[in-house]
Amino acid sequence: MINKLVEKIRKTNAPVVAGLDPMLSYVPGYIKEKAFSELGETLEGAAEAIWQFNKGIVDAIYDLIPAVKPQIAMYEQFGIPGLMVYKNTIDYCREKGLIVIGDIKRGDIGSTSAAYATGHLGKVQVGSRKYSAFDEDFATVNPYFGTDGVKPFIDVCKEEKKGIFILVKTSNPSSGEFQDRIVEGRPLYEWVGEKVAQWGEEFMGDSYSYVGAVVGATYPEMGKTLREIMPKIFILVPGYGAQGGKGADLVPFFNPDGLGAIVNSSRGIIAAYKQEKYASFGERNYADASRQAVKDMIADINGALNSR
Amino acid sequence: MINKLVEKIRKTNAPVVAGLDPMLSYVPGYIKEKAFSELGETLEGAAEAIWQFNKGIVDAIYDLIPAVKPQIAMYEQFGIPGLMVYKNTIDYCREKGLIVIGDIKRGDIGSTSAAYATGHLGKVQVGSRKYSAFDEDFATVNPYFGTDGVKPFIDVCKEEKKGIFILVKTSNPSSGEFQDRIVEGRPLYEWVGEKVAQWGEEFMGDSYSYVGAVVGATYPEMGKTLREIMPKIFILVPGYGAQGGKGADLVPFFNPDGLGAIVNSSRGIIAAYKQEKYASFGERNYADASRQAVKDMIADINGALNSR
Numbered sequence: 001m002i003n004k005l006v007e008k009i010r011k012t013n014a015p016v017v018a019g020l021d022p023m024l025s026y027v028p029g030y031i032k033e034k035a036f037s038e039l040g041e042t043l044e045g046a047a048e049a050i051w052q053f054n055k056g057i058v059d060a061i062y063d064l065i066p067a068v069k070p071q072i073a074m075y076e077q078f079g080i081p082g083l084m085v086y087k088n089t090i091d092y093c094r095e096k097g098l099i100v101i102g103d104i105k106r107g108d109i110g111s112t113s114a115a116y117a118t119g120h121l122g123k124v125q126v127g128s129r130k131y132s133a134f135d136e137d138f139a140t141v142n143p144y145f146g147t148d149g150v151k152p153f154i155d156v157c158k159e160e161k162k163g164i165f166i167l168v169k170t171s172n173p174s175s176g177e178f179q180d181r182i183v184e185g186r187p188l189y190e191w192v193g194e195k196v197a198q199w200g201e202e203f204m205g206d207s208y209s210y211v212g213a214v215v216g217a218t219y220p221e222m223g224k225t226l227r228e229i230m231p232k233i234f235i236l237v238p239g240y241g242a243q244g245g246k247g248a249d250l251v252p253f254f255n256p257d258g259l260g261a262i263v264n265s266s267r268g269i270i271a272a273y274k275q276e277k278y279a280s281f282g283e284r285n286y287a288d289a290s291r292q293a294v295k296d297m298i299a300d301i302n303g304a305l306n307s308r
Numbered sequence: 309m310i311n312k313l314v315e316k317i318r319k320t321n322a323p324v325v326a327g328l329d330p331m332l333s334y335v336p337g338y339i340k341e342k343a344f345s346e347l348g349e350t351l352e353g354a355a356e357a358i359w360q361f362n363k364g365i366v367d368a369i370y371d372l373i374p375a376v377k378p379q380i381a382m383y384e385q386f387g388i389p390g391l392m393v394y395k396n397t398i399d400y401c402r403e404k405g406l407i408v409i410g411d412i413k414r415g416d417i418g419s420t421s422a423a424y425a426t427g428h429l430g431k432v433q434v435g436s437r438k439y440s441a442f443d444e445d446f447a448t449v450n451p452y453f454g455t456d457g458v459k460p461f462i463d464v465c466k467e468e469k470k471g472i473f474i475l476v477k478t479s480n481p482s483s484g485e486f487q488d489r490i491v492e493g494r495p496l497y498e499w500v501g502e503k504v505a506q507w508g509e510e511f512m513g514d515s516y517s518y519v520g521a522v523v524g525a526t527y528p529e530m531g532k533t534l535r536e537i538m539p540k541i542f543i544l545v546p547g548y549g550a551q552g553g554k555g556a557d558l559v560p561f562f563n564p565d566g567l568g569a570i571v572n573s574s575r576g577i578i579a580a581y582k583q584e585k586y587a588s589f590g591e592r593n594y595a596d597a598s599r600q601a602v603k604d605m606i607a608d609i610n611g612a613l614n615s616r
Contacts, residue, residue: 021420024434032435041435073420077427078434079441080392087388107450108413109480109551112329112381119385126332126386127340127349133387142415144452145478146485170453172417177454177503181496183489188496192486243417 001137001162002205002212002234005099006259008066014298015254017101017236018061018290019266020054020089021071026271027053028283047081050074053286054089057270058096060287061294067099067137069236069264090136101236102136105167107149113141114152121164122156138163140214140236143192150199154211158203163210163234166199168192168226171216171239189222190229197230208234208260215253217245217263224252227260235261240297241268247300251308258305269293309445309470310513310520310542313407314567316374322606323562325409325544326369326598327574328362328397329379334579335361336591355389358382361594362397365578366404368595369602375407375445377544377572398444409544410444413475415457421449422460429472430464446471448522448544451500458507462519466511471518471542474507476500476534479524479547497530498537505538516542516568523561525553525571532560535568543569548605549576555608559616566613577601 009015024032027049035049058068070093075086090100106116120139123130141153141164153164169179169189179189193213200209209232215223217239227235235253239245240263253261272278272293273286281289317323332340335357343357366376378401383394398408414424428447431438449461449472461472477487477497487497501521508517517540523531525547535543543561547553548571561569580586580601581594589597 036435041437043432043434043439043441046432046434071416071420071423073414073416073423073427077423077432077441079427079439080388080395082427082441083391084388105416105450106381106413108379108381109478109546112379115379115381115385119381119387119390124351124354124385126351126354127344129349131351131387133351133385133390142413142450142452144450144475144486145480146482146487148480148482167452170417172453172456174454174456178452178496178500179454181491181499183491183496188486188489188491191489195485238417 001099002208002210005066005234005262006208008099009259009262012064012066013302014065015262015301016065016294016298017067017069017262017264018057018065018269018294019069019071019103019238019264020057020270021074021266022050022053022270023074024049026274028286030284043078043081046078047085050082051085051088054085055092056287057290058093058098060291061269062096062098064291064294064298065098067101067262068093069101069103071103071266087134090134099138100136101138101140101165102134103140105140105142107142107145109145110148110152113145113149117153117156121153121160121162138165138212140164141166143167143195154199154203157210163212165212165214165236166196168196168213169215169219169222171218171243175216190225193226193229196233200230200233204232208232212236214238217249218243220249220252227253227255231255236264237261238264241265247304250301251304254305263301265297268297309407310516310518313374313542313570314516316407317567317570320372320374321610322373323570323609324373324602324606325375325377325570325572326365326373326577326602327377327379327411327546327572328365328578329382329574330358330361330578331382332357334582336594338592351386351389354386355393359393359396362393363400364595365598366401366406368599369577370404370406372599372602372606373406375409375570376401377409377411379411379574395442398442407446408444409446409448409473410442411448413448413450415450415453417453418456418460421453421457425461425464429461429468429470446473446520448472449474451475451503462507462511465518471520473520473522473544474504476504476521477523477527477530479526479551483524498533501534501537504541508538508541512540516540520544522546525557526551528557528560535561535563539563544572545569546572549573555612558609559612562613571609573605576605
């Protein structure tokens with residue numbers, strides 16, 4: 001799957017992933033009204049509105065980018081109906097040829113991580129049969145438990161030829177509280193990065209490992225160091241756009257081959273029509289606004305990469 | 309909710325929580341056969357088997373203990389049907405008067421943590437209405453993101469009078485890889501513990517905070533230190549039984565008032581009938597075996613506490 005990701009990035013010339021993290025407040029009024037008129041102001045109605053919203057965006061952008069990253073929390077908050085839309089969104093995106101990175105940030109003791117890995121990337125045994133429950137292509141993983149908590153994900157990845165992205169340095173303002181603490185002269189995130197590089201050696205694709213890392217766009221200096229510590233590790237970079245990261249900030253995350261990183265934008269793409277810049281599209285054309293935002297993001301990143 | 313937990317522990321004289329972490333392999337053959345004959349060897353069939361298994365155990369033990377802790381991963385691996393059983397299990401346990409600790413170990417950047425907090429502890433707004441999606445009483449939270457990732461959970465807890473348990477030192481063998489790294493002369497988990505104590509001050513119950521901690525039974529020496537660092541923090545202690553923790557190991561986690569900790573056992577309770585010790589119950593009486601295991605666990609812990 002990491003080879004496929006690299007190939008799709010090359011083909012689209014877009015190291016970009018669209019974060020499908022819908023808030024009900026992003027969904028245009030006319031979509032919500034239709035869903036609520038059919039299903040009421042219920043969890044089912046909210047889920048239906050998000051599903052229609054997602055489909056519109058995916059239809060408008062699927063040919064431009066290699067991958068999407070649905071954030072499961074945004075679906076989970078609507079309970080079972082929300083999670084059904086998470087699953088439908090995964091399936092729909094895969095049908096459209098997109099690679100799906102499930103932003104689940106799971107991680108636990110070994111037996112529990114094994115269950116998460118099975119549910120999201122693998123197949124669960126039921127009697128004599130096996131089923132894929134969520135079936136993302138990649139999943140994000142929290143490293144706090146150490147090797148025990150990560151290994152079951154790698155084992156399932158090996159079976160299924162899928163991948164993970166492990167949190168190393170997160171994009172949020174308080175990420176430094178623990179991640180930046182100095183351990184033997186170096187910040188903890190570097191130690192986590194070294195571990196990720198080690199874990200990554202266990203399961204290599206052609207040029208990059210099936211084990212990737214998450215490093216926030218909001219910390220470009222740290223991105224530079226981590227790029228050096230983890231040369232064969234693909235970096236998923238959140239924090240572009242709404243969280244403050246810009247094209248020029250992203251250059252350090254890439255290798256000289258122009259690969260090695262994929263940049264996520266969520267609000268900046270899916271709620272583009274709410275920005276002044278794209279307001280002229282109007283809410284009826286929210287998906288076209290998203291398409292334009294994707295094009296602008298690709299140009300911003302490629303411009304920064306080409307001028308380095 | 310922390311006051312209710314303390315009250316229920318006093319009433320039952322059992323600082324014990326049963327981990328409802330069902331594996332299909334724990335479910336007696338006759339339950340699986342019935343479920344599969346009705347629904348086939350499908351995700352629905354697996355979920356039904358787990359649901360019947362859970363109900364049997366809850367019916368057999370609900371009067372002995374204050375709380376249960378379903379591990380969502382074990383349900384999530386069966387996809388939507390599994391998560392429906394997670395929700396049904398929560399509702400069923402609450403009807404039986406049990407406090408429900410959702411072992412979800414979520415944690416993310418602020419806006420995403422807010423969605424998890426809403427979905428598991430709070431109410432999500434849909435138009436003019438509000439809905440509880442999962443509605444646990446407590447949830448476990450991963451601290452890797454720092455304050456931003458934890459604060460949204462505390463905010464929802466304040467609104468709903470619910471609580472959280474934040475991972476400090478986990479019970480698994482490799483937990484030390486990052487958690488034990490030395491920062492300014494002290495292990496990282498102590499710094500996390502100090503932060504938990506600070507966060508806990510923000511929302512105090514009568515004698516303990518609504519913000520609790522997770523510290524593994526497998527590390528009693530560390531438990532002792534953390535007990536001192538976090539005097540007003542209730543500690544959820546996993547790792548008893550199957551993971552190796554014993555009654556005597558648990559004493560350091562408790563305060564002199566005999567409170568301050570609640571000990572989880574999962575496999576040791578729910579799959580008790582598979583142990584040699586309880587084999588005479590037979591699989592038809594698996595729930596009675598679980599009841600006996602709970603009684604033995606309570607006696608083991610109270611014995612250790614009384615002889616200190």
